Amino acid sequence: LQMIDPQGLQNRSRGSRRLRRFPIISAGPNEQWSMDGHDKLAMWGFGIYGIRDVYSGFLLALHAFPSNRLAANVHWLFLETILEQKGTLQIGYPIQVASDRGSEMGQISETQFLLRQTYSTPELDDVPPHICLKSLRNITIERQWVHVRKEVVDLILEKIQEGLERGFVWTNPAHRSLFWWLFAPLVQGLLAQHVTFHNSFWVRRQPTKPNPSGGRRQDFFKSPEKFGGVECLQRIQLDTIREIMEIRDKVVTEGMLRWISEEEEKICLNAHWALGASAACWTLHEVWNLFEQMVPLTQAHLTRVFEQMEV
Template sequence: MYYLIIILAATHVNGYGVKNYPPDNELQSSLLQYAKERLTVDQRLQRLKVDHGLDIKSSKLAQLNNKFSVPSVRKPLPRDMATQAVLEKVAEDLTQGNGVGTIATLLCNEGISLPRDFIRNVLANHAPEGLARRFPGANRIHRSALVSIGPNHQHHADGHDKLNAQALNMGGVGFGIYGIKDQWTSFVLALVVVPNNRLACTTGHVHLDTVETTGIIPITFIMDKGSETAYIFANQTGLRAAYAPDIDATRFPAAQHLRSVHNTPIEGLWHWFLKTFGFNVRDFIRQGYLDGIYNPNNPVHPQLFYWLWPKILQLQLDIFVEYWNNHKIRYQKDKPNMSGQTPRHAFTVPPEAPYENCGIKVDRAVTDALRGQIPVSREDSMRWVDESFEKAAEDAYNVIGRPPLSMAVGWSVFSSMAQLIDQVGS
């Protein structure tokens, strides 16, 4: 009887006959596709029969969905992250024409399944104008064009979570990204991979990095609402008061909080990053997990992942920033902000009247003092692994000859280093 059970298990035999399952990668791909289409259970069972000749019951489908971590509205993201995911879709839709179904589908395509009622409630609470305008006969909402005096009038900042743990779905590892962008020129001042873009200490250091690099602050710094912007708000306000006390704060506030849906200059950048680089980056990273190179249950692998892949991702972000700042923005005669130039040129060369370079020069000593008031040092805010593992990883990297890092060789380098670290540890 014992041997019979083993034979039946190996051939997938049960009371309903022999089951010829496709390879795991094909089956996972199909199940994820069904989730993207938001198919019902019956529809998914029908598709399995058509696509793979696989006739199973709903209970077995549930087991397979769990095995391959197929997104489900029954297992949504935490509420704050789910809300942010919806608002990012709203921010990408400047015409506010996308409804609940469209947003749900777009999120499903990214591996995020949310209940329609949840999406509808988020829109009602955070973007009611979009819901209102979709009623038949509703008045159109007139959006004014983005207008800026010139370079450094307004800088916009926001975090990006499309490569976080939920997006990668690799057993808990993921990245945060934080960006800062000039509105008038569209010049990207910072695009940085960070351990956590929701910590005020971390984003505060990113902000001061940008101030030190450029030597200036803008008239107004605009960011999303949230506790992670506390030090940015305080430092920008203090620097503006010290170096430009004559600017009318009621007309030109030093710092301003906006919801993501209205912080469009930086939100639009995420769309372009994903379109040109982001999706490829995500797939490259996930490939190591899908190919079995990365094992979240191996205690060395998550630490090595966090030692190696932030470096590779930052290289990709730098390539994207270089592309973006060097690309020519199409000339538009009636556009109030810069057009017909590259962002880098417009930011570097002072514009002619009626525009004005609004940058306010600040002293390095003052920014150093402000950095010292942040309770967590920059080094610790940007730390991915502890010092002992940092040394072990550096030693392993030296042994393999310190090869140049890139997306293409990332998992090869990972494998070589993991083997060496395992040998030393054992």
């Protein structure tokens, strides 16, 4: 739940386009999760979605999908994030989620409302389970995209440009499938590195900041009592945890969590194995060398798959 400094509630001054900023005050971790998508790699088939805790700034999730606009995809990420919250050795959900008005939030909003209705205490009845904010107001996650772009997106875009100069043809379906097979784990790996660095990075002391500073975000999130905060995780019972796991598994079949079909993946795997131990793993630095080696081994087989799909 965001408690806003009254001074920050003033409207923009007449004749000025500058948005007045205000401090965000939160009681503790899991009071509010800020959620949003990042589209700078979307044209290449990678839609990024993030979830960040407002109190601590802790990055709860940062994941790449073929589409971050599909409700089932982001619902899967929300459920996964709930299942990963241990709190005091218990799984739970936040008091509130905040997002923009994107249509992909429909399933998440329904789940959040249901959990709140089932488990939250009457004292929270006046707190909306889900609030929709303009992007300029959903700043906890919005601020993260600047760093994601510098540390992940720009690196991927540079590599894609290199590939285009070396013969990668985006409009060639066989090239595109191989590109996704090679780049999907690289993109997700960079996102995971970003999460680890961000959460363990030492935040400098900011005396005027209402939420904690002068420490690591992972400490703010896991030990709020040391920083004047209160754990706000809304705990759920074992039966509901099983139900959430079942819903998550069902969402996998409804969503689009993979870039290529099982048949395409098998073709890529066989080609990769045929190259031997030297190609066992790959990095961003050498990915196009591997791409060039695999194209002759996959082109005809992948093309045949697409031709059969068109019949």
